[in-house]
Amino acid sequence: MIKKLALLFPLAVLLFAFMPVKKKKVIFFGDSITQQGAQPGGYITRIEDLCKKDGLSDQFDFVGKGVGGNKVTDLFLRFQPDVLDQHPDIVVVYVGINDVWHKTSSGTGTDFDKFGKFYDAIISTLKKQGIQPIICTPSVIGERNDFTNQQDGDLNLYAKWIREYAAKNNVPLVDLRNLFLDYLRQNNPTNAEKGILTVDRVHLNEKGNQLVSEAMWKAIKQFK
Amino acid sequence: MIKKLALLFPLAVLLFAFMPVKKKKVIFFGDSITQQGAQPGGYITRIEDLCKKDGLSDQFDFVGKGVGGNKVTDLFLRFQPDVLDQHPDIVVVYVGINDVWHKTSSGTGTDFDKFGKFYDAIISTLKKQGIQPIICTPSVIGERNDFTNQQDGDLNLYAKWIREYAAKNNVPLVDLRNLFLDYLRQNNPTNAEKGILTVDRVHLNEKGNQLVSEAMWKAIKQFK
Amino acid sequence: MIKKLALLFPLAVLLFAFMPVKKKKVIFFGDSITQQGAQPGGYITRIEDLCKKDGLSDQFDFVGKGVGGNKVTDLFLRFQPDVLDQHPDIVVVYVGINDVWHKTSSGTGTDFDKFGKFYDAIISTLKKQGIQPIICTPSVIGERNDFTNQQDGDLNLYAKWIREYAAKNNVPLVDLRNLFLDYLRQNNPTNAEKGILTVDRVHLNEKGNQLVSEAMWKAIKQFK
């Protein structure tokens, strides 16, 4: 019996070599930044380019599932149809800006404790279903680098929670907020509130999309 | 065969007469008003009294599951442990005040569209599990009777949605808001903002608790 | 002596008949609705037309002083240069929408008590300086006619205060809010939230501008 299997082994290897690789499906789950990310020049499009450059185009499929104005509760409500029913292998969750921003722009932000509960409901379900989550801290609302943007305190708080959640639950983290803050400390000498990484304090310009794409791709390609 | 069954029938009746009735478990699912409702003088305690008066104490069990500050998303998050795991027969849902109020008191109210989605997630699940829902419109934030309370517009909107949801889905409705507005039109000649049915514009005084208890009991006892 | 004067009187009348009439300067002091009111088709432009139609063009000059986003505190801060320094005869004050609206759209609405204090500071000063004020209730934020627009409660409250202020201080009132509500009750059968008198729930369309112009002109021409 063992002999026969031994004979079969090289054959199996040979077969696999010619079998089409099952591509990994990566879903980007988020708000308007992610919605724009799927457009030409957007961060998802740039990740496709980086993937190609690394010769890994046959291993990954990238799908944008961003909807403008979304908060964590919106992600939760469309989690089944937009994520689980699509059978992804990897899900990159990039949310939190509207949860904080809407507190003053419409009075319907997300309470800190509930942000964590809905966030965890999403990530826990992904893990239970064998889907790899990658999570991100919210980037910026305003680019001033001396913590004088109105929502800086809250963004820091929600980002800190995500960092701690990632560590505690062993989830890969793309720390966009720290990445942005570091970049702005060095590249925003006039303390402008937009125009460095964003066009309007929130939505990414070319440089912002590039920064996000590089950080995310680094995290994603570990799962090749 | 028919004869034998005919003989057995009176016996069965006799047996049932001595069998302990399986009481219907009624859960009140809501916010601080419901939390206070379970206390002496509260609306749940008063429903127990009304039930006793009607000689139906052996048919109903009343359980308060109210938590201060709760919005529909909070109910949703504790729905499994606090409601479904308790195996109720009837669930009275009384929520919406904080969803509207928190828009200005903490910036974390509930978007109108999301209120409906989470609300429906709760009621639909109850129905699927064979649990009878009874739903209520949110009562008041401020008792002035000329629509000059700050949240009147929003409360009217959310209440209207609940009314339409009840009609469309054939769910029994306790229209607390209309009940309160009618009462205030007739019993608030000085247009006071509190002290008629509430102690503080929101939480019920004796009269308010009595009004709610009577309206709810009328809806509940149909399911005896 | 008396005789001589009697002889002079007919002469004086004759002189006045040929003297150029000193036109009354009317300033419209308000927010973006007033800013747009000065444009072609706007309510101020329409008042000019109505004035012409009534053959009173030689008696009135109309000047728009509206600035987008203005609340009563903004009016107060630019009161000296934009109103007093212009030496008007009549000032039409149309403010209050942003005072209410900004509570949820930016967290910077005007407290009810402070609205009254700054409002009174403006009107009292006008009166002291012999300038005729005409005041208006805030029109609408949303055109639904069943009091389900989010800000209806607050708008009703602030409008009610203005009505009472007008009565108590004997200031001519243009009750735009009641005018709009009456119109919408009769002309908004589908309960639409915009498109009847506004283009976007707040800013006036053709019909809205016409309605405002007629009501204001009626109040202004009393002072011919």
Add this chain to the structure above:
Amino acid sequence: MIKKLALLFPLAVLLFAFMPVKKKKVIFFGDSITQQGAQPGGYITRIEDLCKKDGLSDQFDFVGKGVGGNKVTDLFLRFQPDVLDQHPDIVVVYVGINDVWHKTSSGTGTDFDKFGKFYDAIISTLKKQGIQPIICTPSVIGERNDFTNQQDGDLNLYAKWIREYAAKNNVPLVDLRNLFLDYLRQNNPTNAEKGILTVDRVHLNEKGNQLVSEAMWKAIKQFK
């Protein structure tokens, strides 16, 4: 003539030495923190103690004019009766916390640009009337020392504006915010949100009152 005056001079000096010194009246103009400051243990009471210790009790009178919930617009509205009509020599202005806080707690915070305009209206008038202003940055809303308190961004922004205003207009500054932040960096190892300098994230405890009193007294006694 010159001779005679020369003879009188020593006499004049002698006279002044026995004349009662006209005390300098110091008004503390602010919100609930200042209202509490006038109570036993409060920062104003502690300044009186420090003044006594320095042997300067005969040179200063301290008057608290703090009102709970006050923003810069409230100070402005009661500026005439509460400050100017009291004929102070020095006015310490400590405001800004509610201007920021009320954005989320009631939707009626103060727009950044209007904060500056009303603030300047107060300080400019003091200067014009020969009254010495001393201004303070707003302390804290939450004592966490890693910029994760919700209002940190806005407090930093408003504090920065006050610092720049002080420098530009040559007004003595008590930089309470930086003083508090420095203290919290060194004395809040658990990153607690209250209990170090405040009892409730905002209002001062014993240590907080002491810190404020020392910093203010240092600024005030320069004007002895």
